Amino acid sequence: MLSRIKQLLFLTESDLNSTSVPRLQQSTLRIILTSGLLLVLTIALHSSWQAYQLGAWYIIGITSGFYLVLLLALYFSARFLAISKLLVLVAVFAAGLCMLLFIDNFEISKLGVIFVYTAPVITLLFFSARATLAVMLLNFLPYLYLINGNAPINLFNVSITLPATAEYLHSLLFLFFNLCIPLAVMRLISTLKRNAATLQQQNMQISESNLLYQDIFNHHSKATLLLSADGVILKANAKARSILGINHAEQRNIIELLKATQPGQTPFWLGHETESTLRSSPASHILLNHICHTQQQHHLVQLDDITPLKQLHQKLSANTQKEELWRNYDPLTTLPCHNFFLQLVKQYGECPAGSLMMIVRLCHIKAFNHQHSYEAGDELLAVFARELRAALPDPVICARLRGVKFILWCPLSEHSTSFTEEAQRISHLLPKVLVLSVGTMQPVYETGVSISNQPLAVPEHMREQCESALESAEAYANPLSFYQADILEQRNNELRLLAELKKALQSDTPELWLQPKVHPDGSIISFEALLRWQDNTGNYIAPDILVALAEQYGIIVQLSACVLRKALLIIEQFNRQQIPYPIAINLAGSDLLANEFYNTLINVATHKPEVLRMLTLELTENSIVSHQQPLFNKLQVLNRLGFELALDDFGIGQASLSILSKLPVNCIKLDKSFLHKVPDDQRQTQLIQSVMHMAKTLKLQLVIEGVETDIQRRFLQRLGAQIMQGYFFAKPMPVEHWLKQLKPAQQKAAVTEA
Numbered sequence: 001m002l003s004r005i006k007q008l009l010f011l012t013e014s015d016l017n018s019t020s021v022p023r024l025q026q027s028t029l030r031i032i033l034t035s036g037l038l039l040v041l042t043i044a045l046h047s048s049w050q051a052y053q054l055g056a057w058y059i060i061g062i063t064s065g066f067y068l069v070l071l072l073a074l075y076f077s078a079r080f081l082a083i084s085k086l087l088v089l090v091a092v093f094a095a096g097l098c099m100l101l102f103i104d105n106f107e108i109s110k111l112g113v114i115f116v117y118t119a120p121v122i123t124l125l126f127f128s129a130r131a132t133l134a135v136m137l138l139n140f141l142p143y144l145y146l147i148n149g150n151a152p153i154n155l156f157n158v159s160i161t162l163p164a165t166a167e168y169l170h171s172l173l174f175l176f177f178n179l180c181i182p183l184a185v186m187r188l189i190s191t192l193k194r195n196a197a198t199l200q201q202q203n204m205q206i207s208e209s210n211l212l213y214q215d216i217f218n219h220h221s222k223a224t225l226l227l228s229a230d231g232v233i234l235k236a237n238a239k240a241r242s243i244l245g246i247n248h249a250e251q252r253n254i255i256e257l258l259k260a261t262q263p264g265q266t267p268f269w270l271g272h273e274t275e276s277t278l279r280s281s282p283a284s285h286i287l288l289n290h291i292c293h294t295q296q297q298h299h300l301v302q303l304d305d306i307t308p309l310k311q312l313h314q315k316l317s318a319n320t321q322k323e324e325l326w327r328n329y330d331p332l333t334t335l336p337c338h339n340f341f342l343q344l345v346k347q348y349g350e351c352p353a354g355s356l357m358m359i360v361r362l363c364h365i366k367a368f369n370h371q372h373s374y375e376a377g378d379e380l381l382a383v384f385a386r387e388l389r390a391a392l393p394d395p396v397i398c399a400r401l402r403g404v405k406f407i408l409w410c411p412l413s414e415h416s417t418s419f420t421e422e423a424q425r426i427s428h429l430l431p432k433v434l435v436l437s438v439g440t441m442q443p444v445y446e447t448g449v450s451i452s453n454q455p456l457a458v459p460e461h462m463r464e465q466c467e468s469a470l471e472s473a474e475a476y477a478n479p480l481s482f483y484q485a486d487i488l489e490q491r492n493n494e495l496r497l498l499a500e501l502k503k504a505l506q507s508d509t510p511e512l513w514l515q516p517k518v519h520p521d522g523s524i525i526s527f528e529a530l531l532r533w534q535d536n537t538g539n540y541i542a543p544d545i546l547v548a549l550a551e552q553y554g555i556i557v558q559l560s561a562c563v564l565r566k567a568l569l570i571i572e573q574f575n576r577q578q579i580p581y582p583i584a585i586n587l588a589g590s591d592l593l594a595n596e597f598y599n600t601l602i603n604v605a606t607h608k609p610e611v612l613r614m615l616t617l618e619l620t621e622n623s624i625v626s627h628q629q630p631l632f633n634k635l636q637v638l639n640r641l642g643f644e645l646a647l648d649d650f651g652i653g654q655a656s657l658s659i660l661s662k663l664p665v666n667c668i669k670l671d672k673s674f675l676h677k678v679p680d681d682q683r684q685t686q687l688i689q690s691v692m693h694m695a696k697t698l699k700l701q702l703v704i705e706g707v708e709t710d711i712q713r714r715f716l717q718r719l720g721a722q723i724m725q726g727y728f729f730a731k732p733m734p735v736e737h738w739l740k741q742l743k744p745a746q747q748k749a750a751v752t753e754a
Contacts, residue, residue, distance in 0.1 A: 224303070358448065675707065
């Protein structure tokens with residue numbers, strides 16, 4: 001019954017959330033008519049009965065006529081809303097005029113004029129502002145009559161006065177002013193509140209998106225555009241505006257600025273590696289890459305200026321090796337790439353006196369990028385390469401190895417008397433000062449040197465020896481380091497492990513084992529996902545070794561992405577089996593600074609928000625301190641998106657209390673080293689109590705790691721510890737083990753019973 005009434009009055013959830021003005025007017029009109037018909041029914045029946053007793057049939061006709069008009073208005077409101085609205089307004093005026101013209105008691109007939117005073121409100125609800133003003137002016141006529149008149153009009157000498165007419169009119173006015181109009185206004189206000197709440201929520205989403213993409217723009221080293229679905233530029237960072245050659249790119253369509261080299265059916269800005277040219281300068285070539293789309297159906301697009309490469313390609317167009325050379329030069333520095341460098345060394349021929357190879361690493365470039373910008377960092381590398389090429393003599397071959405590393409090879413002359421002096425001579429040729437747009441800079445170098453006394457150099461071996469020597473170089477204490485064999489063996493083992501790890505990531509063989517975080521009684525609260533991987537010899541490699549290796553050789557993003565992907569699969573398995581325990585994964589910090597992984601997390605928050613309550617991101621204290629402000633900004637955005645953040649290995653790093661107070665973390669995990677001598681060591685006990693008090697003051701969850709004995713458990717429980725983790729409760733075990741143990745009927749069981 002209630003649902004039918006809601007459907008009749010358009011009060012269903014979809015109707016209340018609708019922004020349609022006609023639907024709102026229909027609902028308001030039906031509320032007025034329905035409530036009016038039901039409430040006035042008693043008055044109409046009673047007055048008709050009195051008129052019947054008095055033989056005043058015309059009163060019954062007038063009452064029935066008004067009731068019929070209201071019923072028609074209710075009927076027409078479904079299909080002919082305009083007619084229905086007009087009938088209601090006419091009924092109001094007609095009722096007022098009937099009371100004024102046909103009631104012979106002047107004081108009672110005044111009530112009819114008061115009834116007409118509601119006409120502007122009715123007009124405002126259903127008609128335009130002009131119509132409302134017209135009705136307001138029209139109402140001056142009855143108002144002036146009431147002020148100046150002193151007797152009823154009594155037109156046609158017809159009276160509709162009944163013994164209870166005064167009670168009827170007072171009841172009618174009371175019902176109309178106290179019920180019908182308030183109910184209609186309540187419907188309007190309810191819709192306004194809902195629309196206001198919806199707008200507020202949309203504004204919050206837009207604000208969060210703006211903060212989010214502002215952060216992406218601020219920390220993206222590439223030229224980036226935010227485009228609407230129609231290609232209108234909503235935002236462009238400084239590098240994008242520079243490439244496009246305009247100061248203000250916003251609100252301009254990308255079609256006005258770029259022309260696709262090979263037009264297709266889909267918009268060219270949605271493709272990957274799509275070549276285009278500037279319409280204002282056709283000689284300028286731009287490469288577009290679509291990164292992702294947002295919730296608002298906007299698009300992030302990356303731009304690269306490939307004009308220098310195109311020019312180089314055009315210069316080599318007559319050469320049969322043009323496609324090969326295209327791939328052999330670094331686009332930023334225009335120096336040879338690594339593989340082409342090796343070919344050039346081999347093509348050089350014999351060197352009777354031997355040769356030397358050097359890898360030069362520019363130091364503190366990360367700090368330079370953070371202080372100035374990534375664009376300034378790119379400029380630094382380009383200027384360094386230009387100065388280096390100009391300073392080196394002809395026999396020296398130089399190239400860009402990767403990142404901030406450059407590689408040089410030089411044949412030794414027959415007159416050389418010392419390999420060391422020759423290496424030092426070349427190192428002295430490195431640029432001392434670089435003049436950049438942000439000012440001058442004095443670069444600091446670390447150099448690894450390999451020397452070969454063989455006539456024919458083997459550049460691959462020399463490069464490995466240089467990399468090995470570079471590991472022991474130190475910018476201020478030992479900037480020029482020569483190869484040593486024992487370091488090379490260690491490096492070879494690392495490279496072997498690295499190759500196996502890369503292959504494992506490609507085949508997706510690393511696993512996540514789960515270790516529970518529990519209450520002191522052993523009941524499970526959540527799990528920490530720990531990385532487990534076996535090398536080719538069958539040995540499990542410690543996670544900290546894997547993370548250090550991945551960070552050193554630039555595959556931390558792939559490793560963290562693998563961990564995140566597997567954690568999301570575990571959460572899906574838990575949800576299917578109704579296992580309500582969150583999963584925490586460990587991140588390195590440097591992975592968050594990589595836009596690829598950072599955008600993956602943003603996509604998770606955007607497209608799978610229900611996962612956020614089941615996923616916690618843990619970062620070690622040292623990783624946060626190492627990256628400072630850039631990482632702080634990323635963490636702030638992730639926290640606003642809804643991610644739970646935890647500080648792992650607390651107490652063994654270098655974080656100060658001031659840093660801790662700024663971090664948007666929800667939980668800290670006390671490192672297991674604090675429990676080695678508990679409860680015997682009073683100082684360690686006092687430290688644990690201090691940390692517990694600090695966590696309580698900062699309203700942070702505290703997890704105590706490394707609980708390995710029942711004595712430690714009971715002691716910590718007496719201190720007030722609420723969450724623990726350690727081998728006493730459970731070792732890390734494969735996911736399948738926990739899926740069997742944690743059946744829905746057993747989820748409340750303690751892990752010590754499992």
